[in-house]
Amino acid sequence: MQKSNTWIIFIAPTIVLILTMVVFPLFYSLWLSLHGWTILNRVNPPFVGLDNYARALADPLFWHGLLVTVIILVVALTIETLLAIAMAMLLARGDIVGRNMFRVLAFIPALINPIATGYTFHLLFHPNGGAVNALLGFVAGHPVNLDWIGSPSTALAAIIVTDIWQWTPFLTIVFLAARLGLPGEPFEAARIDRASPWLIFRRVTLPGLVPAITVMLLIRGIDIFKLFDTIYAITGGGPGTATQTLGFYTYLVGFNSFKLGYAAALSWVLNIILFILATIFLRTAGRRLLS
Amino acid sequence: MAVRTDAHMTEEITDTKSIRKQTENTTAPAPRLAQHRRRTTWSIGRIFAHLALLVMMVAVLFPIYWLVITSFKDNSEALGPPATFWPNHFTLHSYEVAFKESLFPGLINSFLAALISTVIAVLIGTLAAYSLERHHFRLRNDVAFWILSQRMMPPIAVAIPFFLVMQQLHLTDTLFALILLYVTFNTPLAVWLMRPFVRDIPVEMEQAALLDGYKPLTVFRKITLPLLKTPMATTAIFVYIFAWNEFLFALILTRVHAITLPIAISSLGGNPYGVEWAQIATLSVVAIVPVLILYIFVQRYMVTALTFGSVKG
Numbered sequence: 001m002q003k004s005n006t007w008i009i010f011i012a013p014t015i016v017l018i019l020t021m022v023v024f025p026l027f028y029s030l031w032l033s034l035h036g037w038t039i040l041n042r043v044n045p046p047f048v049g050l051d052n053y054a055r056a057l058a059d060p061l062f063w064h065g066l067l068v069t070v071i072i073l074v075v076a077l078t079i080e081t082l083l084a085i086a087m088a089m090l091l092a093r094g095d096i097v098g099r100n101m102f103r104v105l106a107f108i109p110a111l112i113n114p115i116a117t118g119y120t121f122h123l124l125f126h127p128n129g130g131a132v133n134a135l136l137g138f139v140a141g142h143p144v145n146l147d148w149i150g151s152p153s154t155a156l157a158a159i160i161v162t163d164i165w166q167w168t169p170f171l172t173i174v175f176l177a178a179r180l181g182l183p184g185e186p187f188e189a190a191r192i193d194r195a196s197p198w199l200i201f202r203r204v205t206l207p208g209l210v211p212a213i214t215v216m217l218l219i220r221g222i223d224i225f226k227l228f229d230t231i232y233a234i235t236g237g238g239p240g241t242a243t244q245t246l247g248f249y250t251y252l253v254g255f256n257s258f259k260l261g262y263a264a265a266l267s268w269v270l271n272i273i274l275f276i277l278a279t280i281f282l283r284t285a286g287r288r289l290l291s
Numbered sequence: 292m293a294v295r296t297d298a299h300m301t302e303e304i305t306d307t308k309s310i311r312k313q314t315e316n317t318t319a320p321a322p323r324l325a326q327h328r329r330r331t332t333w334s335i336g337r338i339f340a341h342l343a344l345l346v347m348m349v350a351v352l353f354p355i356y357w358l359v360i361t362s363f364k365d366n367s368e369a370l371g372p373p374a375t376f377w378p379n380h381f382t383l384h385s386y387e388v389a390f391k392e393s394l395f396p397g398l399i400n401s402f403l404a405a406l407i408s409t410v411i412a413v414l415i416g417t418l419a420a421y422s423l424e425r426h427h428f429r430l431r432n433d434v435a436f437w438i439l440s441q442r443m444m445p446p447i448a449v450a451i452p453f454f455l456v457m458q459q460l461h462l463t464d465t466l467f468a469l470i471l472l473y474v475t476f477n478t479p480l481a482v483w484l485m486r487p488f489v490r491d492i493p494v495e496m497e498q499a500a501l502l503d504g505y506k507p508l509t510v511f512r513k514i515t516l517p518l519l520k521t522p523m524a525t526t527a528i529f530v531y532i533f534a535w536n537e538f539l540f541a542l543i544l545t546r547v548h549a550i551t552l553p554i555a556i557s558s559l560g561g562n563p564y565g566v567e568w569a570q571i572a573t574l575s576v577v578a579i580v581p582v583l584i585l586y587i588f589v590q591r592y593m594v595t596a597l598t599f600g601s602v603k604g
Contacts, residue, residue: 006507007426014419014438015476021475022441025452032452087347090340102344105351107593112355112582113536115553116575119560120358123568129371131357169351174594174602215601226445229538229553233560247447254451255543267448278443282436285601 026271027274029264037261045261054256062266064241065249071156072245073080073224076163077217084171085165085209089201090181106169114166118233121162125149125234127282152242155235162230171216178212179205211284218281225274298492315463347510355579358593361572362386369568385573393570397555401578404551405534408473408484415474416481417489417519421511424489425497428592435486438501439599441479446539454543464546479525480533483599484592488522489515528589529596532582552578 026272033052035045056062091099109117124131137144148154155189182205190200228247231237237244237252244252254263361369362385364378374434423435453472454463462468500510539552550558556574560566594602 007428009508010418010422010426010511011434013415015434015484017415017475017478018438021453021471022444022449025449025456027398028452028456029448032455050451087343090343090478093337093340094558095337096340096344098341098344098348102348104590105348107590107597108355108583109351111586111593111598113553113575113578115414115538115556116358116534116578117354118574119556119571120354122560123361123369123572124354124357126370129369129568130375131353131374131376134374165354169347170593170597172347174598177594178602197390212602216524217600222334222443228447228552231409232542233557236561247445250447254447255454260451260455264451267445267451267468270445271448274443278440281443281601282440285599286436 008035021280029267032261032264033268035261037259037264039258048261052262053269055262055268056265059245061241061249062246062269065246067243068156068243069227072160072163072227073221075158076224077220078221079160079162080164080168080171081213081217083168084175085118085213086176087168087172087181089205090285091176102169103173106173108169109166110170114229115233117162118230119167121158121165121230122149122234125158149235150239154241155239155243157232159227159231163224163227163236166230167220171220174212174216175209178209182208194264215281215285218277222277222281224272225270225277303393354521357571358575358579362568362576364569364572366567366569369572382476385569389570389577392573393554393559393574395553397550397552397574400466400469400545400549401535402548403551404469405475405531407466408470408477408534411474412477412481412486412530413523416478416483416526416530417523418483419478420466420485420489421515424486425494435482438479438482441476442483442599446476450540450543453540457544460483466549466551468544469549469551469557472540473537476537477530477533478597481530484526484529485522485598487517487595487600492518494542503540525589525592529592530587532585533580535582 032045034047036048036051037045052285084186090096091102123129125133127133127145127147127150130148133144133146136146147155148158186204187200190204195203225245226247227245228251229241231245231248235243237248241249246266250263250266250270253259253266304315305581350557357382360376363383365380365382365384365526368375368379419438421578423431433599449472453468457463457468480535496514497510500514502509505513536553537551538553541549541554545551545554556578559574589596
């Protein structure tokens with residue numbers, strides 16, 4: 001029957017698009033990563049084998065980038081997840097006024113332009129006219145002149161705070177929905193047994209939230225390895241190299257130094273990390289995704 | 292069935308009408324009033340929960356508030372010191388300057404790139420979603436996952452080779468290159484958003500039409516497509532927002548002619564002769580407002596869109 005072949009026509013544009021626009025470039029990038037493409041060697045870049053990868057492993061900035069990424073990942077995700085779970089627990093009460101309004105607001109930070117968000121936080125953390133110092137000064141009772149973006153540790157903190165602002169409300173909504181979706185009987189039973197709220201949370205609520213938490217940690221983990229826009233707007237990777245994540249360093253190598261061969265090798269390392277994360281994600285969420 | 296969660300599962304907390312219903316309860320007959328009164332007792336736990344909620348809402352809104360008021364300050368006041376929580380000199384000057392100097396061509400380019408790529412991505416994404424849902428071919432799940440996995444790809448990995456290809460084709464700094472990339476990176480999202488909607492359409496009508504001898508393409512066009520109008524609009528809004536917000540590809544592929552709004556913002560931020568913060572804030576407001584308006588229409592699908600449908604909203 002002719003019907004049996006129609007699906008090919010329907011799905012063909014998508015597949016052709018991905019093959020030409022993603023798969024082909026990735027192979028091209030693999031080829032690049034094996035060649036010494038620089039601004040001087042762009043016509044016939046010499047074949048260098050795995051030199052670019054060896055160079056990455058010996059490059060302190062590569063390891064530094066990885067470290068910065070992991071620090072953001074661990075700190076931001078820990079704070080976001082704990083805060084969001086706590087908020088979700090508070091909002092799970094049936095008698096909260098304004099929960100719908102919060103739901104409306106909660107998605108906005110995750111949705112608006114990340115470059116605008118980045119510059120907004122740059123402005124907020126600015127040593128002179130920033131609101132953060134003004135608010136701290138108000139609390140402390142004397143003027144505060146912290147140069148947030150100018151010193152390495154606080155610059156990283158500014159990036160992390162921005163990420164927390166963008167994603168904690170979103171995670172709260174996800175965890176709240178997961179909590180409200182749990183069956184009520186175990187909670188009833190625990191209450192009849194006079195279990196303490198903490199015990200109910202640990203033994204009933206938390207196990208029920210684990211699937212949602214796992215999936216969100218993976219998605220957010222992938223996001224943080226791709227983090228670029230807010231870093232560009234807040235610190236530009238600085239001061240020095242303090243906030244250069246692996247992705248940001250790859251960008252700088254590629255488009256500031258125009259060592260595209262080396263940058264391609266770095267991006268393949270990033271690819272492999274994300275491939276592993278994505279595979280775990282698809283395995284974990286796979287059953288639900290396929291329904 | 293599990294992916295088809297968003298709309299139904301979340302009605303309880305999505306529907307803003309329920310707020311209105313609650314307030315109407317105040318004027319309801321006696322039994323309801325009693326219930327209402329019971330609900331308004333303020334235990335310590337409840338007060339604490341509301342305080343936390345209030346703090347969180349203020350925290351969400353404050354940076355946006357700061358951005359908006361900065362756009363109405365003059366440039367010297369924008370950076371202070373001192374930090375002013377309300378403009379001393381409320382002025383539209385930044386908007387005038389933006390309109391004359393910095394807003395164009397970024398705004399038009401952003402609009403065009405997002406719009407054109409959205410139309411294409413939603414069209415081919417809908418076709419793919421239809422194919423994946425209606426034809427249970429071998430490798431169907433593998434193809435579906437393969438399409439989805441494109442969204443997890445780091446953009447920088449594709450940007451490097453793509454930049455070289457576009458340079459060789461003399462297509463850097465053109466909207467064409469940007470649109471091509473936006474279509475590529477948003478089609479998987481469109482496929483993933485459209486699938487549950489296609490699944491919700493009863494297959495019987497299509498089967499009947501096929502039995503009557505209509506060609507599959509005609510069946511799709513005449514029967515399925517009209518039913519998918521609203522879902523396609525929803526999907527289009529998401530794709531539009533993501534294309535509108537995109538930064539890295541635009542940064543790498545555009546110089547002068549094809550710069551988008553985020554690039555216009557970032558080039559103000561990189562001005563070596565002093566950053567005009569009021570200008571940056573103004574352009575940022577322009578970048579955010581359309582998204583906030585579009586957001587109203589797709590609010591209940593947010594969780595699905597941002598988690599690939601892997602989490603119940």
